[in-house]
Amino acid sequence: MSYSVTEPSSRQKWVSGTLVIAYALITMLPLLWIIATGFKSSSDSIAYPPKVVFEPTVEGYVNVFTAQTRLSGEKLNEPVDDLPWYEQLVREKGNTIVGQSRFSERFMNSVIIGFGSTFFAIVLGTAAAYAFSRFKVPLKDDLLFFILSTRMMPPIAVAIPIFLMFRNLGLNDTHAGMILLYTAINLSLAVWLINGFIDEIPIEYEEAALIDGYTRFQAFYKVVLPQAATGIASTAIFCLIFAWNEYALAVLLTSGTAQTAPPFIPTIIGVGGQDWPAVAAAATIFLVPVMVFTILLRKHLLSGITFGAVRK
Amino acid sequence: MAQIKINNLRKDFGSFNAVKSSTFTIEDGEFFMLLGPSGCGKTTTLRMMAGLELPSSGEILIDGVDVSMKPASQRDIAFVFQMFALYPHMNVRNNISYPLKSQGMPRKQIAIKVAEIADVLGINDILDKPVGGLSGGDRQRVALGRAIVRDPKAFFMDEPLGALDAEFREHMSEELRALHDRLNATTVYVTHDQLEAMQMGDKIVVMNHGVVEQFGVPQQIYDWPATKFVAQFIGSPAMNLLDFNGKIEAGASSTDMNGISVKIPTSRETLQGNLSLGVRPEHVHFSDSAPFRGRVVASEYLGTTRIVTLATPQGDIKVRTSSSTHMDIDETIGLEFDARTLTVFDADRGHALLSEANEGVLNRG
Numbered sequence: 001m002s003y004s005v006t007e008p009s010s011r012q013k014w015v016s017g018t019l020v021i022a023y024a025l026i027t028m029l030p031l032l033w034i035i036a037t038g039f040k041s042s043s044d045s046i047a048y049p050p051k052v053v054f055e056p057t058v059e060g061y062v063n064v065f066t067a068q069t070r071l072s073g074e075k076l077n078e079p080v081d082d083l084p085w086y087e088q089l090v091r092e093k094g095n096t097i098v099g100q101s102r103f104s105e106r107f108m109n110s111v112i113i114g115f116g117s118t119f120f121a122i123v124l125g126t127a128a129a130y131a132f133s134r135f136k137v138p139l140k141d142d143l144l145f146f147i148l149s150t151r152m153m154p155p156i157a158v159a160i161p162i163f164l165m166f167r168n169l170g171l172n173d174t175h176a177g178m179i180l181l182y183t184a185i186n187l188s189l190a191v192w193l194i195n196g197f198i199d200e201i202p203i204e205y206e207e208a209a210l211i212d213g214y215t216r217f218q219a220f221y222k223v224v225l226p227q228a229a230t231g232i233a234s235t236a237i238f239c240l241i242f243a244w245n246e247y248a249l250a251v252l253l254t255s256g257t258a259q260t261a262p263p264f265i266p267t268i269i270g271v272g273g274q275d276w277p278a279v280a281a282a283a284t285i286f287l288v289p290v291m292v293f294t295i296l297l298r299k300h301l302l303s304g305i306t307f308g309a310v311r312k
Numbered sequence: 313m314a315q316i317k318i319n320n321l322r323k324d325f326g327s328f329n330a331v332k333s334s335t336f337t338i339e340d341g342e343f344f345m346l347l348g349p350s351g352c353g354k355t356t357t358l359r360m361m362a363g364l365e366l367p368s369s370g371e372i373l374i375d376g377v378d379v380s381m382k383p384a385s386q387r388d389i390a391f392v393f394q395m396f397a398l399y400p401h402m403n404v405r406n407n408i409s410y411p412l413k414s415q416g417m418p419r420k421q422i423a424i425k426v427a428e429i430a431d432v433l434g435i436n437d438i439l440d441k442p443v444g445g446l447s448g449g450d451r452q453r454v455a456l457g458r459a460i461v462r463d464p465k466a467f468f469m470d471e472p473l474g475a476l477d478a479e480f481r482e483h484m485s486e487e488l489r490a491l492h493d494r495l496n497a498t499t500v501y502v503t504h505d506q507l508e509a510m511q512m513g514d515k516i517v518v519m520n521h522g523v524v525e526q527f528g529v530p531q532q533i534y535d536w537p538a539t540k541f542v543a544q545f546i547g548s549p550a551m552n553l554l555d556f557n558g559k560i561e562a563g564a565s566s567t568d569m570n571g572i573s574v575k576i577p578t579s580r581e582t583l584q585g586n587l588s589l590g591v592r593p594e595h596v597h598f599s600d601s602a603p604f605r606g607r608v609v610a611s612e613y614l615g616t617t618r619i620v621t622l623a624t625p626q627g628d629i630k631v632r633t634s635s636s637t638h639m640d641i642d643e644t645i646g647l648e649f650d651a652r653t654l655t656v657f658d659a660d661r662g663h664a665l666l667s668e669a670n671e672g673v674l675n676r677g
Contacts, residue, residue, distance in 0.1 A: 202395065202397065204393045204395060204397035205397050205399060205400075207364050207384070207391070207393070207397065208391065208393060208397040208398075208399070208458075209399075209410075210363070210364070210383065210384040210385055211362060211363075211364075211384045211385070211389065211390065211391045211411075212385075212410055212411035212414055212458070213385045213411055213414035213415060214385060214414050215383075215385060216383075218414075223399060226401045227400060227401060
């Protein structure tokens with residue numbers, strides 16, 4: 001049979017479309033389940049057989065953000081006017097809100113540490129990659145390999161030494177410590193990816209800018225950066241996803257002030273029974289920033305991954 | 313506009329010597345060609361002049377000022393790259409105005425200047441297009457526009473027509489030459505195409521293996537090559553070189569080539585040993601009575617002329633003759649040389665011997 005480069009037939013399109021949709025459904029299903037569970041009541045969430053149709057409630061979300069305590073019988077029956085809707089919701093279960101939970105605080109930690117480490121990994125990675133790509137660096141290939149080799153073992157393998165180092169340096173459970181750690185882990189990836197992207201940019205563009213009267217730095221940031229933007233954006237997504245989702249090191253190195261959301265979310269389970277809707281709600285909120293970030297940079301991500309595969 | 317002087321310029325890349333001690337002068341307003349095969353150091357020389365490479369030693373003087381160690385941005389020159397290197401993230405207008413922005417020229421003035429240049433190059437209608445979709449010729453024009461927009465001291469061009477197809481190259485080379493004549497700007501142009509160099513250049517430097525082989529106006533270089541390399545690199549077909557062992561004496565106007573006496577321009581040098589007689593294909597004539605004979609091995613019809621290849625005791629020789637001449641393969645015929653046009657080379661060292669004909673024009677750089 002000979003191959004043709006003509007349009008696929010409608011049958012081929014139908015088959016490939018079905019496969020893509022099936023794959024999307026399979027990968028999306030757990031996600032949809034989590035989102036749905038976040039809006040279920042406690043009893044619905046553990047119902048068997050599982051409920052697909054249910055009466056939605058924001059109880060889980062209220063539980064995630066609040067600290068509650070049980071009300072005694074007589075207090076519960078005291079008529080109180082003008083209760084806010086969330087207080088009413090909680091009172092139906094015999095509880096009252098006594099304050100905020102620590103979830104928003106942990107969530108902010110994730111934002112600070114995730115975006116902070118991504119920022120530093122990208123800035124340092126771009127600078128290093130540019131130098132590797134454009135200047136005569138002695139032992140260039142060995143250095144690049146060395147940088148990559150830091151990625152060859154799982155980061156958790158060095159968790160104990162890092163824990164001891166951090167304890168001695170006073171970096172345990174600090175934002176600075178976690179940013180430093182994630183930056184270090186992501187940096188090798190950033191250098192390698194961005195180096196590849198900058199290598200693809202012909203050096204003539206910078207030379208043209210140099211001749212047009214710009215300094216080397218101006219040529220870098222006015223001519224090279226705009227063209228590497230695609231690659232840098234996709235690298236940033238990879239870095240953020242790693243730092244955002246990282247669990248094992250966060251469990252080990254943070255417990256309070258700098259604790260990120262991943263180690264915090266499981267602790268919700270223990271508070272007053274297994275509150276699955278609250279866990280699911282927290283997980284849903286946790287998903288949002290990376291999702292937004294990825295959707296915003298989606299165009300770059302796609303062209304970034306296929307960069308160099310097509311004629312410039 | 314400016315005069316450019318190159319003094320003992322040298323460039324090493326590690327242990328590789330790319331340019332060996334070149335010296336030549338480019339006069340104000342000249343269209344100057346750096347010609348040579350690939351890897352001969354012509355682009356390296358140009359890049360040193362532009363400030364994209366720093367010389368290992370030697371001087372580059374633009375208008376009498378030594379710029380050899382200055383960065384490109386301070387030399388006030390323009391460079392047209394082989395692949396044009398238009399900024400891909402900008403449209404045509406921004407590409408052309410980019411050098412002016414670096415000078416901090418007011419926006420209004422930039423607009424006037426760009427419009428002026430667009431008129432000169434005939435690219436008014438594409439000013440707001442992205443450079444990505446432009447044709448080769450238009451890219452070339454935009455690259456030229458970016459170069460001429462700020463009236464630099466000199467233009468450097470690195471094989472700017474190399475990326476165009478043959479048909480269009482012809483047209484662009486005329487356009488380039490016309491542009492040069494209008495602006496009268498000092499232009500240094502790198503090419504490996506000897507025809508292009510002859511056609512466009514006021515002066516040519518021929519380089520090989522990092523060495524300047526010869527330096528002069530196209531006709532001098534064609535008629536009086538200073539080395540065997542130049543003799544064979546310039547001209548299509550190349551100059552014939554007939555190797556023989558013999559003797560040339562100062563003051564002599566003939567030499568003995570394996571028993572056949574050949575008249576040559578009166579020699580100024582004496583040399584005995586391996587010699588090469590250089591003769592252009594158009595300076596060989598057929599003559600039944602001539603003692604130097606060759607056997608026809610090929611005959612190519614080229615429209616206006618015919619190139620006949622003959623086997624002789626001194627090797628193959630190509631003759632340019634009128635296309636109406638008919639030659640049979642394997643026919644043997646006598647060959648005569650136009651004595652005033654001959655050059656004798658020292659076959660071992662490769663350079664031309666001085667004679668009354670070439671002594672005034674030989675510039676070995």
